[in-house]
Amino acid sequence: MDQQQISAYLLKNGVRPLQKRVKIMSYLVSKRNHPTVDMIYSDLIHEINGLSKTTIYNVLNLFVQSGVALALNIEGNEIRYDADTSTHGHFKCKVCTGVIDFRIKKEDLPNPMLEGFRIDEQHFYLKGVCSFCANKIEA
Amino acid sequence: MDQQQISAYLLKNGVRPLQKRVKIMSYLVSKRNHPTVDMIYSDLIHEINGLSKTTIYNVLNLFVQSGVALALNIEGNEIRYDADTSTHGHFKCKVCTGVIDFRIKKEDLPNPMLEGFRIDEQHFYLKGVCSFCANKIEA
DNA sequence: TAATGTTTTTATAATGATTACAAAAATATG
DNA sequence: CATATTTTTGTAATCATTATAAAAACATTA
Structure with a gap:
């Protein structure tokens, strides 16, 4: 999925496809490694200028509410995220x-x-x- | 299960049946409400004199390691405990x-x-x- | 039963993930 | 272009959990 497709996908699910949202979703879709917020942050901080960890929390919570991502609760001390909702x-x-x-x-x-x-x-x-x-x- | 049976059950699973451990396990077994540590604490503080929340954490971790309780991770912000391991x-x-x-x-x-x-x-x-x-x- | 060593519990502080909040920045609208 | 709305940011606050060391409980042996 390229950025175009990601944007369309977000839009279809009621999420306005803003730049950072698209990049975070791209990351989730391409890596498929069920990252924690920290993992996303340390990977994307190089790529997105002035990215804040709070933004990642915001965006992921929005993704989960909108049904484009799952929050996985496997271990008590961490939430992992998955763009595969099947x-x-x-x-x-x-x-x-x-x-x-x-x-x-x-x-x-x-x-x-x-x-x-x-x-x-x-x-x-x-x-x-x-x-x-x-x-x-x-x- | 009375305290006798709980003690025997703990012993069989390699957990020394100390007073507080037996009471915490009794609570889990009788209530069956998948409590959080806080729920256990606020219920048992009246019954057990000078109970500390740290003790509950210690005991529950021991229970999980010994296989006499399950840690449930359903929501990211809380661990719930279950004495039913079936x-x-x-x-x-x-x-x-x-x-x-x-x-x-x-x-x-x-x-x-x-x-x-x-x-x-x-x-x-x-x-x-x-x-x-x-x-x-x-x- | 008393003395001693080990285990458990306690209280406090530390950690780590997440959220709250208000200001700044970005985006959309007229 | 001006304004209103939404989003992002940075900081501080919150909450659950763990670390730590001292105190208490417990077991063991004489």
Whole structure:
């Protein structure tokens, strides 16, 4: 997705495509690394002149409200952000602290009986050790 | 579960059943309300003389490490604790902020292909509006 | 039971992520 | 171009959690 497409995508979802917003969304879409605010900040500060961490918080909160990003709560002390809002799961490695996606089909998620409940978000995540780190430990 | 049973349960899981630990676990088991540290503190401060919030943090971290409690990360700004370590899901209501359990069979959870990964924890949670709050809003 | 060593708890301070707020800058509108 | 609105910024405030060292509780041994 180039900046044009990002702009159109934001606009379609009710987010005015201002420069910094487009750049932050670009970052999320291209890196796909489920960054924390700090990670975004330290990467983009070089690219965007005079970027403030508060702006990143503002923009991400707006993205989540508008439905163009997900806030992932896997560890209690950090929120990670994901521009992929389609159904999928997350795995967090305790060793390298990375978060990776895995595919789940929507119909494979449990469908609990919650009569009268309105369900807005579904989250499925795993914690453990990724194959890369598991290999290193063994060796 | 009375205090005797709680003590035995803790002991079996490698946690020395000291007084405050037993009371905190009793609280978790009897209330089943997925409390935050603050909720536990304000409820137990009346019952346990000279209880410190740091102790609750210590004890809960120990419980989680020992596998007798789960730390739930649903909202980024709070950790909730659950003494029910069996497979089940959680629903968080955006209106009343309460967290409730729902049944899931272990075999109904998605089983992603993650070759070589070690999976320690599985979490499935939903966010939305519970039936009670949904009714109130409609009326 | 008394003496001693270890573990646990406490109180305070420190940390770290997030939000509140008001001023400055950017953007849109007439 | 002038004005009104929205966004961003920088600083300070907030809130949950952890670090730390002293005090208290507990277990062990004589």
